[in-house]
Structures are given as structure tokens and as C-alpha cells.
Amino acid sequence: MDNMRFFTLLERLIVALTGSVSDESPDIDLVNSILREICMMFRLCKGETCFYESVNHERLGKGEKAVCYDSGEPCVTVMEIRVVTKVMAVVTCSVYMTKENAEQAPLTDEEREKLDIVMRTVLNFVSRGRLQTVVQRLAFQDDRGFRNPRFFQRHLAKINEQQKLGGMAAIHFNLRHFALVNQEIGRKAGDVVMRNHISGLERLLGTDGVVCRLGGDNFVALCAGDCLDSVVAYLAETPVFYDVNFGKRVRISASAGVYRIPEGFVMQDPGEIMDRIITSLQAARNGGKEHIIFYNDTLRERKEKKMRVQQRFPEALRNEEFKVYYQPKINILTGRLAGAEALCRWERKGRLIYPDDFIPVLEETTDICKLDFYMLDHVCQDIRRWLDEGKDAVRVSVNLSRRHMMDIDLLQTIIDIIDSRNVPHQYIEIELTETTTDVEFRDLKRVVGGLQQAGVFTSVDDFGVGYSSLNLLREIPWNALKVDRSFLPVGDDAESSSRFVMFKYVIAMAKELGFSCIAEGVETQRQLDLLRDNHCDLAQGFLFDRPLSVEAFEERLSGHRYSVEHTGK
Numbered sequence: 001m002d003n004m005r006f007f008t009l010l011e012r013l014i015v016a017l018t019g020s021v022s023d024e025s026p027d028i029d030l031v032n033s034i035l036r037e038i039c040m041m042f043r044l045c046k047g048e049t050c051f052y053e054s055v056n057h058e059r060l061g062k063g064e065k066a067v068c069y070d071s072g073e074p075c076v077t078v079m080e081i082r083v084v085t086k087v088m089a090v091v092t093c094s095v096y097m098t099k100e101n102a103e104q105a106p107l108t109d110e111e112r113e114k115l116d117i118v119m120r121t122v123l124n125f126v127s128r129g130r131l132q133t134v135v136q137r138l139a140f141q142d143d144r145g146f147r148n149p150r151f152f153q154r155h156l157a158k159i160n161e162q163q164k165l166g167g168m169a170a171i172h173f174n175l176r177h178f179a180l181v182n183q184e185i186g187r188k189a190g191d192v193v194m195r196n197h198i199s200g201l202e203r204l205l206g207t208d209g210v211v212c213r214l215g216g217d218n219f220v221a222l223c224a225g226d227c228l229d230s231v232v233a234y235l236a237e238t239p240v241f242y243d244v245n246f247g248k249r250v251r252i253s254a255s256a257g258v259y260r261i262p263e264g265f266v267m268q269d270p271g272e273i274m275d276r277i278i279t280s281l282q283a284a285r286n287g288g289k290e291h292i293i294f295y296n297d298t299l300r301e302r303k304e305k306k307m308r309v310q311q312r313f314p315e316a317l318r319n320e321e322f323k324v325y326y327q328p329k330i331n332i333l334t335g336r337l338a339g340a341e342a343l344c345r346w347e348r349k350g351r352l353i354y355p356d357d358f359i360p361v362l363e364e365t366t367d368i369c370k371l372d373f374y375m376l377d378h379v380c381q382d383i384r385r386w387l388d389e390g391k392d393a394v395r396v397s398v399n400l401s402r403r404h405m406m407d408i409d410l411l412q413t414i415i416d417i418i419d420s421r422n423v424p425h426q427y428i429e430i431e432l433t434e435t436t437t438d439v440e441f442r443d444l445k446r447v448v449g450g451l452q453q454a455g456v457f458t459s460v461d462d463f464g465v466g467y468s469s470l471n472l473l474r475e476i477p478w479n480a481l482k483v484d485r486s487f488l489p490v491g492d493d494a495e496s497s498s499r500f501v502m503f504k505y506v507i508a509m510a511k512e513l514g515f516s517c518i519a520e521g522v523e524t525q526r527q528l529d530l531l532r533d534n535h536c537d538l539a540q541g542f543l544f545d546r547p548l549s550v551e552a553f554e555e556r557l558s559g560h561r562y563s564v565e566h567t568g569k
């Protein structure tokens with residue numbers, strides 16, 4: 001045994017291994033060439049290591065083998081070392097000789113000692129290096145093998161440090177209707193679709209681009225600026241294979257919030273980027289037509305406004321800053337007041353805030369329910385007062401958000417409020433909008449049925465703009481349909497326009513089914529004529545009155561007549 005040569009090789013091996021630990025990719029070729037020389041020196045025909053993540057994996061034979069040298073001859077094991085690490089991973093190292101050599105030139109004791117040193121050195125490195133990779137995987141990947149948010153944060157920080165964030169784009173996206181995709185093609189195929197979709201995206205992200213999964217079907221990505229157009233097109237819609245052999249694929253589209261990071265941008269805190277893409281994704285998911293929204297200052301202002309509304313609401317409710325405005329409903333045959341709709345206005349520091357600026361925000365939480373009950377209560381107080389003062393009180397409709405449908409005590413709460421103000425039930429009408437889901441539909445049916453029994457009127461608000469089926473009319477005992485103003489012909493719409501035709505037949509159908517029908521948003525004489533020609537007897541709109549303060553409305557209660565003449569045009 002050439003001692004000198006052995007120790008030189010051992011030293012070279014140690015340098016090659018330890019020198020590379022800090023580097024993520026060791027020079028495997030160099031290491032293997034040294035090990036190969038050592039094997040030959042010891043008359044070995046093969047050397048290998050195997051890494052098992054756990055004792056259980058070892059038992060099942062689920063390890064990762066690395067062969068440093070193999071002459072290809074049939075062989076027998078001559079030495080084997082097995083080490084169990086602190087975290088119970090198992091690493092083995094084995095060396096082999098041809099059967100001939102093992103019998104005729106076996107290893108001497110001295111050779112065994114030397115080989116032992118080499119094998120332990122290799123094992124030490126393998127267990128450390130492999131454990132590092134395992135730990136990295138656990139730390140930066142999720143259970144499905146996608147990169148996780150921690151990876152994203154680290155990547156952002158790295159790119160930021162290199163001052164390369166400016167000009168790139170951050171994206172937060174959600175695969176739309178993915179639950180339906182799973183339902184349609186099965187979970188397993190759904191997993192394949194998700195994997196393939198993300199791999200397809202990864203190929204488009206450009207230099208320094210990454211995509212990481214936040215959980216479920218939510219992802220974040222960083223993308224090179226010049227790749228953004230193709231990435232956005234891909235996210236908007238792309239076909240994804242789930243069975244290449246049979247050419248089976250599904251169309252996947254995403255909702256996404258995109259932040260174009262300005263040139264020269266230096267991130268102080270990852271929250272700056274995350275906040276912006278979360279805000280834009282929320283806007284994209286808020287039911288509008290656009291499913292991909294780019295971050296801009298308006299979005300930020302809108303978000304701040306929303307937070308202000310949410311913050312101020314409880315106090316405003318306590319201070320009774322919300323006022324009931326009444327918009328008259330008119331019988332167009334007689335010109336008489338037939339009822340009113342209660343609409344909310346927020347009086348804040350002498351300024352009126354309109355529902356569009358706060359109702360959608362309150363609808364994101366159950367705050368809207370508090371407001372609706374408040375409105376109902378105040379309407380009841382007004383009606384009670386009119387009755388007590390001997391005024392010709394009319395039925396008032398109160399809007400109830402769909403948010404209430406979750407509330408199993410809803411029916412009782414409504415009745416309790418009306419009764420607590422001692423108002424006869426027929427003076428109250430509840431307006432509800434169409435529903436989207438089966439569950440809501442069932443609740444709606446229960447609530448409307450209950451109100452009907454209690455003698456409270458009910459109407460479908462904004463009829464025709466939601467997603468309801470005709471079952472809504474067949475199965476639920478409404479009193480009235482409020483036909484949405486988008487059905488009213490505008491300007492000089494021809495009689496053959498689809499708006500005109502639908503309007504006519506919706507009214508005819510409602511009447512045929514025995515519903516009372518009211519047209520909302522009547523603004524012109526031409527629209528009024530049309531209502532009369534089509535036997536829609538009730539109307540509400542600026543042509544007659546805007547929503548009025550309670551004082552102004554009370555003047556309408558004493559026999560006011562509206563002009564409802566037919567112009568005959």
C-alpha cells in the first residue's frame with residue numbers, strides 16, 4: 001500500500017467535499033474521480049452510498065443511491081457502514097470486490113482501517129449535504145412539492161438585495177372555479193392540472209421569476225418585466241392538459257392582482273409588495289368583469305376609504321348618523337302615492353353620503369345586518385307616528401341584504417322589530433335580491449314564506465339582473481317584482497330592441513303569474529307611457545320624485561297627486 005498516495009488522495013477528497021459544503025452544488029465529478037482512484041487502489045469494483053430519510057424508509061427500501069464507481073463486474077460486499085443521524089435519517093456506505101478478489105486478495109486489516117476513514121468521511125458529507133437538502137425542502141416547499149411562501153419571501157429579499165426588483169412584477173393569483181374543475185375531472189386529475197398549469201407559468205416568468213403556492217389554489221409570483229404580457233395572457237386563460245395520451249384538457253383562468261414594481265424600487269419590508277397585490281386581487285375577485293387587476297393609487301384610496309367606513313360605522317350607528325330617505329312609489333293609473341322605499345343616507349358632518357359609498361363595504365361583513373335592522377326600526381317609528389298623527393300612512397319597503405340569509409333568527413327578528421313599534425304588519429314590505437346558491441335559495445324560500453304568513457309583504461328587488469332561475473318566481477310566494485331599471489328602454493331604443501322586448505314579456509309574465517309589478521328608475525315620459533301600454537301599474541323614479549327626507553316625504557302623504565298624463569307619443 002502506497003501510504004503517501006493514499007493520504008494525498010484522502011486530503012484531496014476532504015478538500016473537495018468540505019470545500020463544497022458552503023457551495024450549494026459540490027463538484028461531484030471531482031469527488032467521484034478521487035473515489036474511483038481510491039476504489040482501484042483497494043482492488044474494489046464498486047462503491048456506493050445510500051440515503052434514507054428515516055429508518056422506515058430504509059425498511060421499505062426507499063432510499064437515494066449514489067454510486068461513485070462501478071466496474072460493472074459481478075461482485076460481493078466486503079465492507080458496509082451504517083449511520084443513523086440525530087434526526088433518524090439513515091446513511092449507508094458499501095464497497096464491493098469481485099468474488100475472485102474477495103477470496104484471493106482480501107482486504108488486509110490495515111487496508112480496512114484506511115477504507116473505514118474514507119467511508120466515514122464520505123458518509124459524514126453525504127448525511128450533512130443530504131440533510132441540508134431535506135431541511136431546505138421541508139422549509140421551502142409545501143406538502144405537494146410547490147415552493148412555499150417562505151421561499152417567496154427569501155427570494156424577494158435576495159432580488160431586492162441585488163437591487164433588481166425595480167421593473168419586475170409581483171402577482172397574486174387564484175385559479176378560478178378550481179373546486180369545479182376538481183368536481184368535473186376528479187381530484188387526481190385536478191392535481192395534475194394544477195401542477196401543469198404552474199409548470200407552464202414557470203416557463204414564462206423570465207430571469208429571476210418564481211411562483212410559490214400560498215395554499216389551496218392561491219399563488220404568488222415574481223415575473224420579469226418583459227415577460228409580463230405573456231404571463232397575463234396565460235393567467236387570463238389557458239388550456240391545460242391532464243391526460244396527454246388522450247388529449248384531455250381543461251381551460252384554466254385565474255383572478256389576479258398585479259403590481260408593476262417601479263424602476264429603482266427598493267423594498268424596505270415585503271409587506272409593501274404583498275399589501276399591493278392582495279389589494280388588487282381583492283378588487284379582481286369582487287365580482288367585476290375584469291379578472292386581472294393592476295395595482296394603482298385609486299385602488300389604494302378605495303381600500304383606505306373602505307377601512308375608514310368600517311372603522312367609523314359602529315359610532316355612526318350609535319350616533320344615529322344614518323337617515324331614512326323615502327322614495328315614493330306611484331300608481332300610474334291614479335297618480336296617487338302607493339307606497340315608498342326606504343333608502344339609507346349617511347349624514348356625516350353636514351354632508352350626505354350615498355349608499356354606493358358604504359353599503360358594499362358593510363356587505364363585506366355582517367355590519368350591513370345591523371344597518372338594515374336599524375333602518376327597519378326607524379321606518380317603523382315613522383309609520384307609527386304617521387298613524388298616530390292621523391296621516392295617510394303607506395306601506396314602506398325596506399331593503400334587506402343577502403348577508404342576512406345565514407341568520408336563522410332573521411324572521412323572528414324582523415317580526416320583533418315591527419311588533420316592538422306596534423306597527424300593523426301590512427305596512428311593511430321587505431325587498432330581497434335574487435340568490436345565487438341552492439342553500440341561499442332554500443333560506444330565501446323559508447324567510448319569504450314566513451313573512452308572508454305573518455302578513456308582511458315581500459318583493460324581489462332588481463329583478464332580472466341577478467342569476468336566478470325562473471324557479472325563484474315559481475317556488476317562492478312573493479307579493480311583488482321590482483323590475484330593474486336596466487330593462488327600461490332608454491333614449492330612442494327601437495321597439496324591436498332586446499331591452500324593449502324583454503321588458504314587455506317580463507311584465508306580462510309577472511302579471512300572468514299573479515305578481516304585482518313595479519318598474520324602478522322611471523325617468524322619462526316615454527318610459528311612463530310604455531309602462532301604461534304594458535299594464536305595469538306601479539312606478540318609482542326620478543320622473544316623480546327622488547328619495548326624500550322624512551319631512552319632505554310627509555308632505556306627500558296628504559293626498560298629493562302626481563302628473564301621470566299619457567302623452568300619446
Ligand code: C2E
Nearest residue numbers: 343344355359375399400401521522523540541542543547
Ligand atoms: P335599490 O334598492 O335598487 O334602490 C333603488 C336605487 O335606485 C336608489 O339608489 C334610488 O335612489 C335609485 N333610483 C331611484 N329612482 C331612480 C331613477 O329614476 N334613476 C336612477 N338613475 N336611479 C334611481 P340609492 O338610494 O343610491 O341606493 C342604491 C342601492 O343601495 C339600493 O338599490 C339598495 O340596493 C342599496 N341600499 C340603500 N339603502 C339600503 C339599506 O338600508 N339596506 C340595504 N341592504 N341596502 C340599501
Ligand code: MG
Nearest residue numbers: 341399431461
Ligand atoms: Mg330596493
Ligand code: MG
Nearest residue numbers: 461462482520
Ligand atoms: Mg332596486
